Amino acid sequence: MELLAALTAGGLAGIGMWLLLDRNLIRVVLGVAILGNAINLGVLTAGRFAGDEAAFVTATTVPADPANPLPQALVLTAIVIGFGLFAFALAVLKSVRESHGITTTDSVTEVTEEPAPDVDEPGFPSGQDDEDRVHARGRKG
């Protein structure tokens, strides 16, 4: 069982890495998600699959063959965090693709390497500047 789970985790991690290396931003973000799940499975597997019962001790009974609850707790935490971060990553992805027409990792680099715009203050949070809207319109049209 451990072997099967380990191989699955390894296979998923491979797929995740392969997607991460892609130029397309959608694939990169999906790669992070798959890699995250592969690692969650890996952490669970690293705790071994010994025991069949829930490790739940009551006043009267102690399970004879309990499963290791610690890796489960770790992975549960990691899943929750991973889910939140994936949702945020998707939101950023949607925004850079649809509002700003950035679809590849190359264009991400290109845009971040642009000289700093002349504004009141670097990145003053006054919402989008005009240049942004022009760009977005230009790409869509």
Next chain:
Amino acid sequence: MNALIVAPVVVPLLTLLLGITFRPRHAMVKAISVVGAIVLVLVGLRLVVLAGADVVLAAQLGGWQAPYGINLVIDRLSAAMVAITGVIGLATVLYGMVREGDPDVLRNFHLFVHGLLAGVCGAFITADVFNLYVWFEVLLIGSFALIALGGGRRRLAGTMTYLVLNLLATLVFLLSAGLIYSATGTLNMGELGLIFRAGEAPPAATLAVLMMLLSFAIKAALFPVFGWLPASYHVAWTPVSALFAGLLTKVGVYALIRLVTLMWPQYGDVHEVLLWVACATMLVGVLGAAAQNEVRRILSFHIVSQVGYMILGLALATPLAIAGAVFYLIHHIVVKANLFFIGGLAARLTGSERLAAMGGLYAKAPWLAILFAIPALSLAGIPPLSGFWAKFVLVKASLADGFWWAAGVALLTGIFTLLSMSKIWNETFLKAHPKGEQAIRPVEGMRGAWWAISSLALLTVLIGLGAGPVMDYAIAAAGQLAEPAAYFEAITHRGGR
């Protein structure tokens, strides 16, 4: 006692919750934010005073004995880091007190800053590997929200880079935590330290810890995995990049110092690799800065090069070198955040942060010039400022160990740093503004920024003048790192290994 040990996390979280509760009332949120930051500074100072009296706070959360429960330990290093986090947090929220701009964005800024501070402080006080992972995630979530704050094309593109590479580093961390548990059966740092120090660690555990060091190296922006930092820090709003520049990479450095000193107190193979990495980081960072021509891009590359100094101290592994690394950490956080603040204010006055489009500030804003000179000279290591003592101790420690080439690299990097700083000085302050003097507009509603900048500059001078006591503190902190009794105590109480 127990309330104080969790205060570094509870204070920012409580501030955040109160802020969310009063979210429609912007003035109220800002007041809560400043009060919360001040309380965090006070908590940090109290912890430093306690740690200075050799009190080490330790607690088992929820009353569960280690290694079943989560341990919190605040020793000298943790206390100093919490205090300095509070100071930078306070300076950041003060700088964020601007009048113009989208009010909702400005309000959210305060909330996210406290979310991030909770994560940073949590990472500094925990003694459990998985708990450290959770705090890393907390600070990461805060930093994602902050770096994207305000939106815009360039910033969101930078957010994408920052997001993907930091997520990758955290995933590597999670995997290595799982593997460490699988190989040793524990995630408690004290127990891991005992296993490694006794030489009982199975090869799988060593491999897993090395993998964890790799993820910290990405966070700390060490050579060759620093690429994400100069690609993203310059896109954020000024106080956000200052906060990141001061604190985020330093959480990675802290984690490296904590784990390496805990597991390998003597110089060994790991240290040898770290030594080469440190020298490469110093040189590549400072050379990268030489090629840049925007204020914050230059400063971003300098973060990389300065992290190299701290890792140099860690790699040498002598008590003096570790003390030097701790001193460097404290000095650097203050100086680097301040330089970003000043860069932002200078850009606001001149209308750009491209060096070519700046100038004339020496005549128009002489105070800013003086305030820039203090951290800039300190960064380069000019006596009697704090950076000089930090570099002096590290160079002395490398020479004492016979690593003259490491000392040479450190000194060379110092010279290049001075060149970079004089480049900013010449272009921003001395040179006449390309559009004429009238292009420099006076800033209004930025009183908080002036407060933040001048107090951090004052702190730099104080650390420089009071280098003796600070260095004594750092040396004692290094002693605690070499012999982390509080980490081991919780385990040995149980009968231990």
